[in-house]
Amino acid sequence: MPSPVKSPAAGPAPWIAMYHSVGDCSDDPYRVTVSPDRLERQLRWLCRRGLRGVSVAELLAARDRGGGRDLVGLTFDDGYxxxxxxALPVLDRWGCTATLFxxxxxxxxxxAWDPLGPRKPLLTAEGVRRAAGRGVEIGSHGLAxxxxxxxxxxxxxxxxxxSRAVLEELTGTPVTGFCYPYGTVDRRVVAAVREAGYAYGCAIDPGALSGRHVLPRVHIGQDDTAVRLFLKRRLHRLRRRPVEGLR
Incomplete structure (x- = not known):
């Protein structure tokens, strides 16, 4: 009699922080900006608790080896x-890496997708290449x-x-991560991301979906002081279901 097929192992959901722009917060209707000083304080908070911010690829690789409990994924969406x-000088000061989608x-x-503005410039192709050259993991956020x-x-x-092919040609390195615009995702989209060859995908709150291609993330903004970070991390541990395929 054949042995029953076992479901993929499921481990605790990794803590992945979602950032966007790092700069002037005076006009920020969508709460997508943190100041460099606030980012500095947030990374200091992590380090003082024995945690280190890393790219999602590095975090998942550590989890595959049975470790990584002292790592926090740092992601920056949109490529501002x-x-x-x-952002990069602050990350360097604290010995952190990150994923830039x-x-x-x-x-x-x-x-241009933010109708209320303010208009924030995005990186050029050369800027993305420079970030990759500094050790930043480059992931796709789609084309547009x-x-x-x-x-x-x-x-x-x-x-x-x-989008993956363009980025791999630009950076000369494999692009293994995808980030869903607006965090919206369904099974058809997840299947397309998987078929495109990505090793993982980042969502926000994937609902009933689970696995490496719908990793949940926590929004981090200008108002996230030490107390709020502590509460967000605690709630993440309590509320997030285990993720299939992670140890």
């Missing part, structure tokens, strides 16, 4: 131009920052597979 001058269809443009659950299969393939 201020990453190089404002960029939009190859909008290199050198701005965040659109809701992938609302487009047809042909365009979905472009947003996933073609």
């Amino acid at each position: 131009a201020d990453f190089l001058g404002n 960029v939009l190859p269809g909008r290199f050198g443009g701005d965040n 920052h659109i809701d992938l659950t609302r487009i047809d299969d042909i365009r979905l393939k472009a947003e996933t597979a073609e």
Whole structure:
């Protein structure tokens, strides 16, 4: 009699922080910006608790080896131009790495998808190449920052597979991570990301979906002081279900 097929092992959901822009917070209707000083304080909070911020690829590799409980994933969505001058120096000071999810269809443009503004410039192709050269993991955020659950299969393939090909040619390194614009995701989109060859995908709150291609994340903003970070980390441990395929 054949042995029953075992379900993939499930381990605690990793703590992955979701950042966007690092700069001036005076006009920030979507709460996508933290100041360099606030980022500095947040990374100091991590380090004083024996935690270290790393790229998602590094975090998952550590988990595969049975470790990584002292690591926190740091992600920066959209590829804002201020990453190089404002975020990267702070990350370097605290010995942290990160994953930068960029939009190859909008290199050198701005965040036109945010109707209330303010307009924030995005990295050029050369800026993305510079970030990769500094050890930052580059991941895809799709081509143009659109809701992938609302487009047809042909365009979905472009947003996933073609964006990956462009970034790999640009950086000369494998691109293994994908981030869903707006955090919206369904089974069809997850399947497209998996078929495009990504090793993992980052969502926000994936609901009933689970696995490496729908990793949950925690939004981190300007208001997140030490107390709020402590509570967010505690709630993440209590509320997030184990993730299939992680130890």
